[in-house]
Amino acid sequence: MAFHNALDNLGSSPALFLGGHSASVRASPTSALAMAGISSWMSVASSLRLQGADEVQTLIGQLDDYLASRSFLVPSSGPTLADFDLYLAVVSKAGGALEEMVGKNANTRRWLEQCDASLHDLVAFAAKNTEFSKISLPALPVGLNPKVRPPPEFFYGEEDGSPVPAANTGAAASALPNNQGKTTTYEKSKSSGDAAGGLTEEQKKAAADKRAAKKSDKQAKKPKSDAQPAAEEELNISALDIRVGKIIKAWEHESAEKLYCEEVDVGEEAPRKIASGLRPFYKLEEMQNRSVLVLCNLKARSLVGFPSHGMVLCASNADHTKVEFAVPPEGAKIGERVTFEGIVGEPEAENKVAKKKMFEKLAPDLMTDDTGAVVWKGKKSVTSAGCCTAINGMANAQVS
Secondary structure, eight states: HHHHHHHHHHHHOOTTTTTTTTSSSOOOHHHHHHHHHHHHHHHHHHHHTTOOOOHHHHHHHHHHHHHHOHHHHHOOSSSSSSHHHHHHHHHHHGGGGHHHHTTOHHHHHHHHHHHHHHHHHHHHHHHOOGGTTSSOOOOOOOOOOOOOOOOOOEEOTTTTSSSEEOOOGGGGGGSSSSGGTOOOHHHHHHHOOOTTSOOOHHHHHHHHHHHHHHHHHHHHSOOSSOOOOOOOOOOGGGGGGGEEEEEEEEEESSEEEEESSEEEESSSSOOEEEEEOOOTTTOOOHHHTTTEEEEOOOOOOOTEEEEOOEEEOOOOTSSSOOOOEEOOOTTTTOBBBBBTTTBOOOOOOOHHHHHHHHHHHGGEEEEEEETTTTEEEEEEEETBOOEEETOOOOOOOOOO
16 A cells, blocks of 8 residues: 555656555545545455356446446546456456446446557556566456547527537538438527627527526416425534444354454344454454444445445545444443434435445445544534543544
8 A cells, every 4th residue: 555655646647556646745634535435445345256157147246336426436636546456356257248247337338438548558657668568468358449439518609500510610511410400509500690600699688588588487386385495404514323332242254355244233124234354454353242433323334245234334444454333331331322512313214325425425434533432523422421532532633
């Protein structure tokens, strides 16, 4: 990880495998979460290499949903080490069946094509630089054949004008198939406007009047109501259901080298099953009978085949090389909810937390303070027995 931090800090290097989230001085909470995400995705890649074709097919479908609102696996302007690791795992396991497996999963296809192009750019960069002359460049696996996509289309002039591809302007627009034999609004405006093809002042005024009239019509059609919609309350930490828990049983995941599987008592009828990426930081015997804090209103999901329902909260430093449990004070009751000074409210439903990405919005401010106490925006955590802390007092750390 230190090596990748050094690469990231070069700034101008194309090998920014941590997506610019390295911590030369101190990372932001967003970067800390991104670093944790890189580690988690690399664990998924490692596990996938031990799985079969069915698991690869399932992951491709899950990635399509995940990447619907993302360009890459973690917040970054380009692919990170996690993207490359998982890409290589998927391509090597799928082999010649990759095209069939991806099928109509457009978001996964876009991500695979981008990773493939970026890897080839990196290899080309390394081949041209003497600094990398001692490195044996790898042979890249065969990925997807990129599909040709049509150029974007834009409308010029009024709304009823014919679309003009971005690469075509001026007289070239009249050569398009959908313009044959007729004059478009764009051409009319160009011929009657100034030399640069802009609209005349009269045309601009007419267009503005048309928009204003249309807006007025829409307002008139809206049902009138005296009641004003209530302003949405500001999101705060009370939306999360954080409870005191106790790990009553823990064991190593059979195929994921970084995961522990746990049964955690959070005061419900049956213990929760939760997977945590803590094997690099804790021995198995240190996991048993451990008092912990558990984020409970997360949707259940499968982590490398293990049904995980919740998250054991830990404090971590900026580059995620040190991790320690966030724990309740001695005497706190199993199952009791952890609140924060001066903040009241009921936790939100699991589906709403996931849909509104509430944890992702609240997590950057969930930290430890200078004394190692768990706080949110500086407000200390509260239980019946006192404040929660990082078990070894890690100060100014991200809690997630």
